[in-house]
Amino acid sequence: xxxxxAALMILLLGIVLWIxxxxxxxxxxxxxxxxxxxxxxxxxxxxxxxxxxxxELDFQTGKLSVQDHEAVDGALRREALAxxxxxxxxEQAEKAEGAEPAAS
Amino acid sequence: xxxLGTGALLLGIVVCLxxxGxxxxxxxxxxxxxxxxxxxxxxxxAVTMICAFAVLEVALLSNDxxxxxxxxxxxxxxxxxxxxxxxxASQEGSLLLWALLSALWxxxxxxxVKGRMREIAAYATAVLLAxxxxxxxxxxxxxxxxxxxHPAPVEGAGLDPLLRFxxxxxxxxxxxxxxxxxxxxxxxxVGALITRKVDAEWLKVMRRFAxxxxxxxxxxxxxxxxxxxxELGWGGYWGxxxxxxxxxxxxxxxxxxxxxxxxxxxxxxxxxxxxxxVFAMGTLAIMGTFLVRSGILDSIHAFGGATLGxxxxxxxxxxxxxxxxLVVSRRDVLRSEHQLDSxxxxxxxxxxxxxxxxxLAFVIFxxxxxxxxxxxxxxxxxxxxxxxxxxxxxxxxxxLVLLSGIxxxxxxxxxxxxxxxxxxxxxxxxxxxxxxxVLGAGVSGKPLAVVMFAFAGFALAAVAQEYWRxxxxxxxxTGQRPPRxxxxxxRRNRRRxxxxxxxxxxxxxxxxxAASSSFQHSVxxxxxxxxxxxxxxYTMRYVRPTASVTPKYDAAHTGATLSLGAVIRVTKGxxxxxxxxxxxxxxxxxxxxxxxxxxxIGGQAVSHVALNxxxxxxxxxxxxxxxxxxxxxxxxxxxxxxxxxxxxxxxxIVLALMGREYLKNTPVAEFHFxxxxxxxxxxxxxxxxxxxxxIAIFPSPRVLARRVSVSVRKPAPVRGxxxxxxxx
Numbered sequence: 001x002x003x004x005x006a007a008l009m010i011l012l013l014g015i016v017l018w019i020x021x022x023x024x025x026x027x028x029x030x031x032x033x034x035x036x037x038x039x040x041x042x043x044x045x046x047x048x049x050x051x052x053x054x055x056e057l058d059f060q061t062g063k064l065s066v067q068d069h070e071a072v073d074g075a076l077r078r079e080a081l082a083x084x085x086x087x088x089x090x091e092q093a094e095k096a097e098g099a100e101p102a103a104s
Numbered sequence: 105x106x107x108l109g110t111g112a113l114l115l116g117i118v119v120c121l122x123x124x125g126x127x128x129x130x131x132x133x134x135x136x137x138x139x140x141x142x143x144x145x146x147x148x149x150a151v152t153m154i155c156a157f158a159v160l161e162v163a164l165l166s167n168d169x170x171x172x173x174x175x176x177x178x179x180x181x182x183x184x185x186x187x188x189x190x191x192x193a194s195q196e197g198s199l200l201l202w203a204l205l206s207a208l209w210x211x212x213x214x215x216x217v218k219g220r221m222r223e224i225a226a227y228a229t230a231v232l233l234a235x236x237x238x239x240x241x242x243x244x245x246x247x248x249x250x251x252x253x254h255p256a257p258v259e260g261a262g263l264d265p266l267l268r269f270x271x272x273x274x275x276x277x278x279x280x281x282x283x284x285x286x287x288x289x290x291x292x293x294v295g296a297l298i299t300r301k302v303d304a305e306w307l308k309v310m311r312r313f314a315x316x317x318x319x320x321x322x323x324x325x326x327x328x329x330x331x332x333x334x335e336l337g338w339g340g341y342w343g344x345x346x347x348x349x350x351x352x353x354x355x356x357x358x359x360x361x362x363x364x365x366x367x368x369x370x371x372x373x374x375x376x377x378x379x380x381x382v383f384a385m386g387t388l389a390i391m392g393t394f395l396v397r398s399g400i401l402d403s404i405h406a407f408g409g410a411t412l413g414x415x416x417x418x419x420x421x422x423x424x425x426x427x428x429x430l431v432v433s434r435r436d437v438l439r440s441e442h443q444l445d446s447x448x449x450x451x452x453x454x455x456x457x458x459x460x461x462x463x464l465a466f467v468i469f470x471x472x473x474x475x476x477x478x479x480x481x482x483x484x485x486x487x488x489x490x491x492x493x494x495x496x497x498x499x500x501x502x503x504l505v506l507l508s509g510i511x512x513x514x515x516x517x518x519x520x521x522x523x524x525x526x527x528x529x530x531x532x533x534x535x536x537x538x539x540x541x542v543l544g545a546g547v548s549g550k551p552l553a554v555v556m557f558a559f560a561g562f563a564l565a566a567v568a569q570e571y572w573r574x575x576x577x578x579x580x581x582t583g584q585r586p587p588r589x590x591x592x593x594x595r596r597n598r599r600r601x602x603x604x605x606x607x608x609x610x611x612x613x614x615x616x617x618a619a620s621s622s623f624q625h626s627v628x629x630x631x632x633x634x635x636x637x638x639x640x641x642y643t644m645r646y647v648r649p650t651a652s653v654t655p656k657y658d659a660a661h662t663g664a665t666l667s668l669g670a671v672i673r674v675t676k677g678x679x680x681x682x683x684x685x686x687x688x689x690x691x692x693x694x695x696x697x698x699x700x701x702x703x704x705i706g707g708q709a710v711s712h713v714a715l716n717x718x719x720x721x722x723x724x725x726x727x728x729x730x731x732x733x734x735x736x737x738x739x740x741x742x743x744x745x746x747x748x749x750x751x752x753x754x755x756x757i758v759l760a761l762m763g764r765e766y767l768k769n770t771p772v773a774e775f776h777f778x779x780x781x782x783x784x785x786x787x788x789x790x791x792x793x794x795x796x797x798x799i800a801i802f803p804s805p806r807v808l809a810r811r812v813s814v815s816v817r818k819p820a821p822v823r824g825x826x827x828x829x830x831x832x
Contacts, residue, residue: 001107009111012155016119019148020126023140039220043305047369054516054600061573063515063523072517 041087048080106171109159109250113240116152116203119145120237124230131226139226143214146229149236150207157204160197160249164190170256173197173249179262186263189273192280193263195397195412196249201277202393203239206232206284213288217309224306227295228288235287238419246412265664265691265710269335275327279351282321283389286354288313289361290386290423293379297430300437302379307369310382311362312801317385318358319797325351326790337688337711337726339626339778341786342617344493349472350392353465357385360461363454370516371451372441376431377458379438383427384465390420395472446518453511460503467496498552502559505614508607509563512570527569534565553622560611560618567604567611574601594799602800606793613789619782620722626778633770640779642681642723647671649729649770650687651763653756664689665704666759668729668766670773672714684714686727686775699744700755701762705731717784724778733771736762 001009055076059069123145130138160173164187169175177190177197191197210232217225243249289310296306328348333341342348361381367374394416431438444451470477471488478486513527538561542554571590579589594601625640636645650669669687673680691707698706709731716723730736743758 001111002105005105005108005111008108008155009115012112012152013115015151016115016148019144019151020119020122020141023137023144040301040303040305043303043308047304047308051370051516053597057574057577057597058515060577061570063513063519063527065520065523068515068518068520 038087038090041083041090045080045083045087048076048083052076052080105159105163105168106250106252109156110244110248112152112156112159113244113248113250116149116156117237117240117244119149119152120233120240123149123233124237127226127229127233131223136222139222139229142226142229142233143218146207146210146214146232149233150204150211153200153204153207153236156249157191157200160191160200161188164188167260168256169258169260170252170254171249172251172253175253175257175260177260177263179260182260182263185273186268189267189276190263191249192276193267194249196243196247196251198276198280198397199239199243199247200249202280202284203236203243205277205280206236206239206287209281209284209288210236210291213292213309213313221292221295221301221305221309223299224292224295224301227298228291231291231294232287235291238415242412242415246415261694262692265689265708266335268710269331271327271331275324275331278320278327279324279392282317282319282324282351283354283393285313285317285320286358286385286389289317289382290389293382293386294426294430297379297434297437300434302375302434302437304369307365311365311369314358314361314365314382314385315797315801317389318355318362319794319801321351321355321358322790322793322797325355326787330787333724333783334713334715335711337713337728337776339724339726339776339780341783344468344471344490346472347392347396349468350388350395353468353472354385354388354392356461356465356468357381357388360458360465361385363461364458367451367454373443373451374455375438375440376435379431379434380427383423383431387420387423387427388465390416390423394420448514448519448521448524450511450514450516450519453507453514457504457507457511460500460507464497464500464504467500468493501614502552502555505556505559505563505611508610509559509566512604512607513566528566530569531562531565535559535562537561547623550622553618556614556618560615563607563611567607570604571601598802599800602796602798605796605799607796609789609792609794609796611789612785612792616782616785616787616789620780620786624778624780626776628774628776630772630774632772637775637777639777641676642779643675644684644725644775644777645673645675646773646775647673647683649767649773650685651766653759653763664710665692665756666690666763667712668727668731668763669712670727670729670775672725672775674716674723682716682723684716684723684725686714686725687712688727688729690731696749699740700747700749700751701740701743701758703749704752704755704759719784719788720781722778722780722783724780726776728774728776729766730771730773733766735765735769735771739765 052073055064055069055072058064059066059073064072123142125142126138126145127142130136130140130142160171162168163171163174164178165184167174167178167180173194173196174190177193178187182190192201210229213232214225214229292306292310292313296302325348328351329341332343332345332348333339361378364374364378364381368378394412397412397416444455446452471493475485475487478484509531510528513531514524535558539554539558542557547554571593574593575586575590578584578593579586582589582592584592627637627639629637631637631646633646633648636643638644648671650667650671652667654665654667667687667689669685672684672686674682674684689710689712690705691710693703693706695703695706697703709728711726711728714725739758739762743755743761747754747758
């Protein structure tokens with residue numbers, strides 16, 4: 001291996017080691033588990049909101065009858081509130097834990 | 105520098121193995137720092153692959169013939185852009201491109217999910233790194249792009265003439281981006297099933313990457329079709345070639361997934377089906393790479409050697425077995441949460457659409473792999489041609505186009521028959537009007553084409569109606585003028601209205617396919633100078649021959665050493681339409697045994713197609729000049745005899761004499777003329793599909809704004825605040 005190639009190889013090795021080992025030295029605590037649950041519930045909430053808007057648009061554009069719209073919309077809103085309740089419960093649990101990291 | 109390239113590959117495989125270990129150890133022992141280190145291994149891998157790729161690019165740009173890959177795919181006179189693209193013209197370079205793109209897309213995916221889906225992402229990291237390790241292993245064990253020869257040759261062989269086409273510079277990276285992006289949902293699917301978390305957030309991530317894979321594969325497929333149409337000289341854009349099909353299969357799986365995923369998002373249904381589609385996408389993407397790179401099936405696109413079959417078969421076997429195990433063992437978490445409310449609903453239309461797409465994929469898979477299957481069962485290789493594919497795919501494509509119109513006008517969950525009929529009335533009337541117009545225009549004898557036009561008209565009308573009604577509703581509720589209301593409608597619901605644009609593109613594309621394949625006129629006459637032939641009302645007259653000689657060592661050399669062609673004057677009803685200039689290029693074979701003159705034109709002969717396109721019809725012409733005519737052979741033999749191989753300048757003079765003789769004493773040339781209606785709509789349709797896909801992939805401004813607000817504000821209690829946000 002020529003000198004420039006060897007120097008570049010060492011540089012590459014150094015960059016790789018720096019990228020890979022940094023988190024092993026200093027990794028901040030994460031409120032990961034609850035954060036993960038919250039992210040999932042928020043994704044569910046967004047999907048449900050979108051579904052409610054889609055249903056409204058379907059109704060407005062004449063794809064749903066009044067009765068069907070009321071039934072579907074009511075069911076969707078109940079589902080959305082259930083998700084909001086779960087988010088709320090999660091936040092209550094987080095609050096109860098105070099400033100302690102929830103990672104353990 | 106070759107040692108730097110090989111060193112980067114070795115370092116890459118070490119990084120992969122470390123990352124796999126760190127991710128799995130981290131998730132098993134619940135230690136974030138190891139998970140994070142594993143994730144960062146993917147970034148580190150991207151750095152090593154960029155380094156390896158850069159080494160090969162530098163070697164190509166600096167004409168370092170010591171690299172076998174460079175000597176095989178480039179030459180001093182290869183134009184700069186083709187030199188850059190020559191990396192993926194070789195087996196070795198293609199594998200490197202795959203590993204690079206995979207590392208880059210994997211890095212992007214893991215960066216985008218940083219801090220989310222912790223356990224799923226950890227397993228996904230391990231799977232993604234395992235794929236990269238496989239490809240780096242192939243390079244190190246079977247096809248190292250950094251292998252060298254000493255002493256180095258004095259000149260490279262040059263790029264395969266068939267690949268000297270502008271779109272071929274971007275076609276392989278697009279297809280490979282599609283394939284590598286298909287691996288991302290596969291990896292996250294494995295992670296989700298191992299951790300038993302097939303949740304809404306996982307779906308959100310899956311959708312975006314599946315859509316990105318779908319877009320890239322789509323671009324790659326269309327560019328390949330364009331290359332086939334404009335370069336290969338057989339007059340078609342789709343020949344059901346094994347490698348074309350290999351790219352289409354994961355695209356079909358992705359199309360099905362993008363639709364059925366919505367049912368899981370909204371109703372928690374079809375989880376087994378969606379997991380299977382995600383795994384099918386990944387497995388079919390690897391199969392596609394296998395077909396191009398293994399050389400196991402004959403294909404005009406298969407530029408690889410036949411050395412990589414066994415490792416690929418092992419990988420594909422492992423992917424299939426692992427996927428089946430995961431789906432079966434996690435069937436409890438994949439159970440549907442709801443059932444269909446009504447058979448008349450958008451869910452049902454999507455289900456039917458999925459069945460049609462699965463049917464299409466099965467037919468194409470069977471036809472593509474039939475040669476291998478028949479050889480395994482009977483010992484004889486048999487293959488199926490276009491008529492076989494057309495027999496099964498055309499009816500399925502018709503149903504697909506029809507469904508692309510039905511889906512948008514039916515409501516989610518439940519639609520009443522009266523509502524559905526009211527919404528379908530205008531599209532049905534348009535379809536009938538199209539039928540009457542087409543039959544009234546005297547088109548007959550092609551019932552399937554007429555049905556396709558009618559169904560495409562139906563789909564276009566249905567989507568137009570959706571846009572119109574949505575715009576009217578928004579204009580009424582916001583007081584905006586219709587153009588602004590339309591823009592607002594699309595901005596607020598990019599996914600739905602981007603999807604509808606894709607449906608418009610599909611209809612346009614199939615109109616082009618149906619018209620061009622059903623009403624194409626084609627002749628293959630042998631003409632002397634001055635002779636003419638009529639085709640579909642157009643008169644093609646062979647006005648005069650053309651000949652040009654370009655020395656290979658000339659800096660302006662971009663293609664053939666000798667090019668023989670024709671000037672074709674096209675008229676219709678006595679009126680001038682256009683002039684077509686088809687030609688055929690003859691390339692240097694690099695084989696001195698063919699003689700000093702013979703080797704200059706003894707390589708591949710490549711057709712340079714002449715094309716005149718309008719939205720209504722394409723005039724397409726190719727010529728196969730008789731290079732072996734006695735008067736030309738006589739000059740060639742005399743030149744081979746008189747001039748030694750080490751005097752190429754004099755050999756070029758003999759080629760010039762051959763060119764002059766061809767112009768003076770022109771032999772009969774074989775032509776291929778085609779008049780194909782509406783081919784341009786295939787490319788226009790593809791562009792519309794691309795636009796729709798791009799609109800659908802980006803989140804709406806509302807979601808972006810919410811992400812920003814979430815990142816800058818502390819979370820507030822849900823009750824009261826968020827209840828108010830449930831859409832009114």
